[in-house]
Amino acid sequence: MAKMTVRTERCKGCGLCAQACPKNIVAINKEKRNKAGYFTAECTDDNACIGCAMCAMMCPDCCITVEK
Amino acid sequence: MAVVFERPKSLCDVPLHYCPGCTHGIVHRLVAEVMDEMGIEGDTVGVCPVGCSVMAYNYFGCDMIEAPHGRAPAVATGVKRSNPDKFVFTYQGDGDLAAIGTAETVHAATRGENIVVIFINNTIYGMTGGQMAPTTRPGQVTQTTPFGRNPELAGYPVRVSEMLSTLTGVALAQRVAVDSVAHIREAKKAIRKAFENQKEKKGFSIVEVLSTCPTNWGLTPTDALKRLREEMIPYYPLGVYKDSVAGGND
Amino acid sequence: MKGNEALAEAAMRAGCKCFFGYPITPQTELAAYMAKRMNKNGGVFLQAESEIAAINMVLGAASTGVRAMTSSSSPGISLKSEGISYIAGSDLPCVIINVERGGPGLGGIQPSQADYWQATKGLAHGDFHLLVYAPASVQEMVDMVIKAFDKADTYRMPAMILADGLLGQMMEPVTFPEIEQKTHDKSSWAANGHKGQREHHIINSLYLTPEELERTVVERFAKYDTIKQTETDAELYMTEDADILVCAFGATARVVKSAVNEAREMGIKAGMFRPKTVWPFPVNELQEASKNASQILSVEMSMGQMIDDIKLALNCSKPVEFFGRTGGVIPTPAEVLAKIKAMGGNK
Numbered sequence: 001m002a003k004m005t006v007r008t009e010r011c012k013g014c015g016l017c018a019q020a021c022p023k024n025i026v027a028i029n030k031e032k033r034n035k036a037g038y039f040t041a042e043c044t045d046d047n048a049c050i051g052c053a054m055c056a057m058m059c060p061d062c063c064i065t066v067e068k
Numbered sequence: 069m070a071v072v073f074e075r076p077k078s079l080c081d082v083p084l085h086y087c088p089g090c091t092h093g094i095v096h097r098l099v100a101e102v103m104d105e106m107g108i109e110g111d112t113v114g115v116c117p118v119g120c121s122v123m124a125y126n127y128f129g130c131d132m133i134e135a136p137h138g139r140a141p142a143v144a145t146g147v148k149r150s151n152p153d154k155f156v157f158t159y160q161g162d163g164d165l166a167a168i169g170t171a172e173t174v175h176a177a178t179r180g181e182n183i184v185v186i187f188i189n190n191t192i193y194g195m196t197g198g199q200m201a202p203t204t205r206p207g208q209v210t211q212t213t214p215f216g217r218n219p220e221l222a223g224y225p226v227r228v229s230e231m232l233s234t235l236t237g238v239a240l241a242q243r244v245a246v247d248s249v250a251h252i253r254e255a256k257k258a259i260r261k262a263f264e265n266q267k268e269k270k271g272f273s274i275v276e277v278l279s280t281c282p283t284n285w286g287l288t289p290t291d292a293l294k295r296l297r298e299e300m301i302p303y304y305p306l307g308v309y310k311d312s313v314a315g316g317n318d
Numbered sequence: 319m320k321g322n323e324a325l326a327e328a329a330m331r332a333g334c335k336c337f338f339g340y341p342i343t344p345q346t347e348l349a350a351y352m353a354k355r356m357n358k359n360g361g362v363f364l365q366a367e368s369e370i371a372a373i374n375m376v377l378g379a380a381s382t383g384v385r386a387m388t389s390s391s392s393p394g395i396s397l398k399s400e401g402i403s404y405i406a407g408s409d410l411p412c413v414i415i416n417v418e419r420g421g422p423g424l425g426g427i428q429p430s431q432a433d434y435w436q437a438t439k440g441l442a443h444g445d446f447h448l449l450v451y452a453p454a455s456v457q458e459m460v461d462m463v464i465k466a467f468d469k470a471d472t473y474r475m476p477a478m479i480l481a482d483g484l485l486g487q488m489m490e491p492v493t494f495p496e497i498e499q500k501t502h503d504k505s506s507w508a509a510n511g512h513k514g515q516r517e518h519h520i521i522n523s524l525y526l527t528p529e530e531l532e533r534t535v536v537e538r539f540a541k542y543d544t545i546k547q548t549e550t551d552a553e554l555y556m557t558e559d560a561d562i563l564v565c566a567f568g569a570t571a572r573v574v575k576s577a578v579n580e581a582r583e584m585g586i587k588a589g590m591f592r593p594k595t596v597w598p599f600p601v602n603e604l605q606e607a608s609k610n611a612s613q614i615l616s617v618e619m620s621m622g623q624m625i626d627d628i629k630l631a632l633n634c635s636k637p638v639e640f641f642g643r644t645g646g647v648i649p650t651p652a653e654v655l656a657k658i659k660a661m662g663g664n665k
Binding site: 001002003010012013014015016019020038051053054056057058059060061062064065066067068 | 069070071072073074075076079083084086087088089090091092093094096097248249252253282288289290293
């Protein structure tokens with residue numbers, strides 16, 4: 001059981017987390033913008049997350065927390 | 069569930085002003101993680117450059133000084149000489165460190181100043197809108213090399229780690245990259261080693277971090293990482309160029 | 319003791335912990351003196367790679383709250399000007415010595431006062447001032463260095479000793495006063511490691527919001543206003559009944575004093591006004607000294623720079639004449655006396 005959480009108000013939607021995820025379950029949600037106007041990242045399948053924290057390691061804005 | 073990854077405490081909890089996908093934030097985090105792990109935030113003084121990371125003083129939790137353009141190694145020298153028990157680092161870009169601040173960089177290195185220099189090489193002046201840097205590769209298009217850098221007109225780039233590795237005062241000269249998780253882990257190890265060197269009074273340690281500038285390269289953040297990997301790393305090979313103690317190779 | 323060495327000894331006694339320098343004539347003895355003693359006394363002496371690096375090392379050391387100093391001569395001060403602007407903009411205390419030589423450009427290595435404008439008005443970019451002391455003897459260099467460190471800390475701003483090659487090379491007896499070590503509490507701003515016990519301190523001169531930058535500059539100028547009221551200093555010599563008031567600062571004042579004495583012997587009512595602080599300029603003191611004068615003469619080792627401040631201080635209410643030599647030529651008492659006579663000083 002693992003979980004990644006994006007602090008969406010800090011996310012700039014750069015997508016570096018998504019390209020780093022080995023399970024391909026991190027994506028930029030193109031439906032929702034944050035206050036700064038960015039589309040933000042989210043986990044598309046919580047059950048598939050292995051808590052490797054590769055998304056968080058790549059995040060330039062340090063807005064991902066990972067629990068396991 | 070336990071937290072396996074979170075923001076380091078030495079990185080202030082404020083939004084970073086960098087463009088989306090800019091790798092400055094990754095390197096900031098690595099430096100902060102090293103300060104946390106070594107428990108030295110309260111004994112560290114950082115020195116910012118002029119350039120995109122000019123406002124890094126708002127981001128690092130340690131005491132910070134904003135230096136004139138290129139002069140961070142001289143400012144850091146003043147801090148370290150008057151406070152030898154404190155950890156001192158500079159955080160500088162390629163224009164700051166390898167153009168206007170070349171003299172300060174080379175002489176702090178050759179004196180073996182017991183400081184850490186984090187050197188961000190993204191081959192461009194980001195803050196001013198994307199002009200040629202001393203590290204801009206031949207052929208690279210920038211605002212001031214609109215037809216690609218022509219070495220006949222604009223000269224050749226500086227390979228900073230290689231150049232500094234020839235100096236006796238240098239303890240560590242290592243080039244790393246932040247294009248992948250594996251490389252980021254390597255980068256953190258290098259930064260940790262640089263700070264450990266300072267603790268052990270080994271002398272000048274520089275970690276050159278190959279970084280991106282998606283905005284001024286005109287690429288998406290993901291494509292910028294690809295360019296870093298495919299074009300920059302072959303021109304600026306990663307590796308340890310010197311690992312010694314100041315004075316150790318003479 | 320030689321002037322340059324006296325400056326160095328006084329700085330060490332005043333608690334200067336760090337000296338960063340770069341060789342330049344005619345101030346080199348100062349660094350050499352520091353090199354012999356500073357590190358032994360637990361301080362820091364470092365020869366930097368340039369004037370630019372030296373002033374930035376001062377910036378770094380001063381940021382941590384220690385007393386730091388650099389010294390140079392005219393062309394070197396130009397190089398330091400960038401760092402001095404940052405130091406002023408970051409509200410850091412430090413002491414800068416300028417043992418002036420002739421200019422512009424590489425100029426010469428003989429004494430000059432042609433950096434008056436630079437020191438008092440236009441040292442570098444931006445709205446700011448330095449405290450500028452102008453000694454006229456080796457003893458005064460000692461006293462002013464001690465004072466400069468104290469006032470720099472009091473006001474959190476850079477202070478300069480504006481000397482010249484004549485004073486730097488001059489040998490005179492000096493006594494070093496007992497220094498009452500005032501402690502200046504720098505714990506509210508110094509960047510020397512927060513130990514986890516306070517917020518992080520930031521030493522900085524960047525303000526991207528115009529209103530915020532304006533506010534910091536206006537606050538600094540309020541401090542300058544206080545300094546203008548409290549820190550001016552001048553020597554008045556036979557001014558009470560003086561009809562011709564001769565103004566001079568630094569080494570030139572020694573020449574002028576001789577000329578004034580000779581004029582008095584000839585029955586000319588001459589007097590001398592010598593600012594000891596050239597920023598802030600002693601406006602009230604000059605007004606007092608010139609109250610009975612019909613004419614003013616400014617004597618300088620330049621083409622005439624302090625004369626501007628004299629005219630401003632007197633609102634151009636009296637004629638102000640000028641006599642100067644430049645390029646390293648030192649005016650003689652006979653030349654100054656001839657000028658006083660030519661002004662038709664009344665009997």
